[in-house]
Amino acid sequence: MSQNTPNRMPEVAVKAASSTASYYERHVFFCVNERKPHEDCCAQHQAMQAFEQCKSLVKAAGLAGPGQVRVNKAGCLDRCAAGPVAVVYPEAVWYSYVDAHDIEEIVTSHLKNGQIVTRLLTPPEAGR
């Protein structure tokens, strides 16, 4: 770099910092994968209903939108053995839920108040 070349590092650093800022504070992905009849999958355990419930609760709580929470459907997350599962980012917290009460607790405790629901954590070794 010559003495006449402007130093662009500060501008580059600003762009890098802004590109790493999270558009959503938290992003939740529900596996709603459906396999052939008689093949186990999250869809057979009311995953779509759980996704819809979570989305509704987040919206009703005023948590939905940029800078807050986004709830999305996902295909197989490859943790089927612990399904139905959902994962919350940026913390990368995996949940194995059973019923509507579990979804309410995830929304109220984790998505609203930032407290992980430890009783619903997916076992770390659970895979496909």
Ligand code: FES
């Ligand atoms: S079917 Fe849901 S994690 Fe694989």
